Amino acid sequence: MKKILLTIVLWIGIGAALCPATAQEGEYRTAVKILMDKSGSLSAADTMMDQMIPALSKMAPQQIPASFWTGFRQKWEAKSRERLVDIYAPIYRKYFTLDEIREMIAFYETPVGQKLSSSLPAITREGFVAGQQLGEEIAAEMIRELQQL
Known part of the structure; x- marks a missing residue:
């Protein structure tokens, strides 16, 4: 019984130790997403899809109906934005602190930004x-x- 209680206490302690890091990572990812949105980086995903879908649809116009491309684009519109944030957040983390990301967001909220x-x-x-x-x-x-x- 003592082993079980010790194991539970140990797991709770590990979980509590990891929570602040996990919360901070979530806050960092959210800040990167805001930065990417305000800087126009996320709209680049839309532009990419706008260019990619017509090019791909020309490869087999008779075999693939237009409705497929419309549905595919809608599906990936939100998904690609989230994936871009997932990809870029760790990259930004290498070079910028959370406070620096916040300063960049503040810049993009100015008229010149x-x-x-x-x-x-x-x-x-x-x-x-x-x-x-x-x-x-x-x-x-x-x-x-x-x-x-």
């Missing part, structure tokens, strides 16, 4: 196009130089 958040998708799209053009320039120059060998 909101402007940055709303402008980032366009900046990213334009940067991607410019990056492609730069890549084409580099490739063309490389081909010219290789032809001179």
